[in-house]
Amino acid sequence: MPCSRKFWVLKDTCRDEVTTDYFEEEEEDLEDLRKGEIMCRALFISVDPITRLHIAYSDPGQPILGRQVARVVESRNTDFPKGKLLVVAMGWSNYSIVDPTMTQEMGGVEVPLCETLPRQLENASLPKSSAMGLLGIPGLTAYLGLTELAKAEEGETIVITSAAGQMGHLVGQLARHMGLRVIGFTGCSDKASWIKTELMYDWAFNYKTQDVKQALNIAAPNGVDIFWDAVGGDLANTILPYMSYYGRVIMVGNLANYGNMDNPVSISMIDLAIHLKELTITGFNVYRYYHMWEDAREALVKLFKEEKIKPYEHVVEGFEFLPEVFVNQMNGKYQENYIQNIPSIFVVG
Ligand SMILES: NC(=O)c1ccc[n+]([C@@H]2O[C@H](COP(=O)([O-])OP(=O)(O)OC[C@H]3O[C@@H](n4cnc5c(N)ncnc54)[C@H](OP(=O)(O)O)[C@@H]3O)[C@@H](O)[C@H]2O)c1
Structure with missing residues (x-):
């Protein structure tokens, strides 16, 4: 020892x-x-x-x-x-x-x-590490956030930020499987092309080099029903005015501010967006649904075995x-x- x-x-x-x-x-x-x-x-x-x-x-x-x-x-x-x-x-x-x-x-x-x-894990050809990936916090957050909180429905449009991230790439695949139109933003062109070509997102953009407003005008002409916000700050500020009436914003994280807690970038568009579009904006911590983790894991493994999610x-x-x-x-x-x-x-x- x-x-x-x-x-x-x-x-x-x-x-x-x-x-x-x-x-x-x-x-x-x-x-x-x-x-x-x-x-x-x-x-x-x-x-x-x-x-x-x-x-x-x-x-x-x-x-x-x-x-x-x-x-x-x-x-x-x-x-x-x-x-x-x-x-x-x-x-x-x-x-x-x-x-x-x-x-x-x-x-x-x-x-x-x-x-x-x-x-x-016993009956699936998944590595042990996926206890912290697909079957851990990233996968559970993606699944429970979409089903329990966002109440995602076929035909809706979702925008995902940090869309090629460990949680984001699962959210996008699940949303595609549920029949949503999926738009992903990432900070790297290689990642954007990966989520578009490999994960089959409908649209993918590099928010650092592409005009986010122009991107949304093209990709979401009828507005955004669900905004999966992992980043907050300026990026969220730019996306919020594109929400549809009665849209749902799921605030899962705040990557833009984790390293900037002294001067966090606040979301100035939020008041107007909530009021005019009657939005629901919800913070989300996956532990709230701890009692549902077991069922969520069953659903995720089933989707994995059916090759609906990778x-x-x-x-x-x-x-x-x-x-x-x-x-x-x-x-x-x-x-x-x-x-x-x-x-x-x-x-x-
Ligand atoms: N609510 C919950 O229960 C819950 C559970 C799990 C995770 N989370 C949160 O969800 C978010 C994503 O988590 P994750 O574990 O899946 O990590 P992740 O998305 O893989 O995070 C890493 C990526 O974040 C992006 N990033 C880093 N700094 C950024 C910034 N300043 N602005 C924009 N993007 C930035 C980068 O991607 P790009 O190159 O694409 O910019 C980076 O590769 C985090 O905020 C995390 O805290 C919440």
């Missing part, structure tokens, strides 16, 4: 653009397990943009948060025997000791810190690459070693 663990911490307060210089790897001794505790070894660590928001509110020295698929390598808890595979919220750490009965509050719901791998993942070998991979993910940059149009990124612990 290992006698120490490695983990990443925040080196300095980060209020602006994140770089790899803000991260530091530390090592500490692992203590003997107490009754009820388990030791986990990270197999895959999920790289997620929400980490940018955590960092904005973290002090130097604090560990970097995140989810991992891990294997129990030592146990003093009979419900969590050695060898069991779990999804655990143990951050950027290669080994962790945890009391698996602990819970954490997420979006107003108390959820376990350690969960067994979704049982749906998750894309990229696995990077090397715990030491975590900061670099995260920074690349945040700025959407193409790097030789990381194919950025493969949305979900997992680092092998």
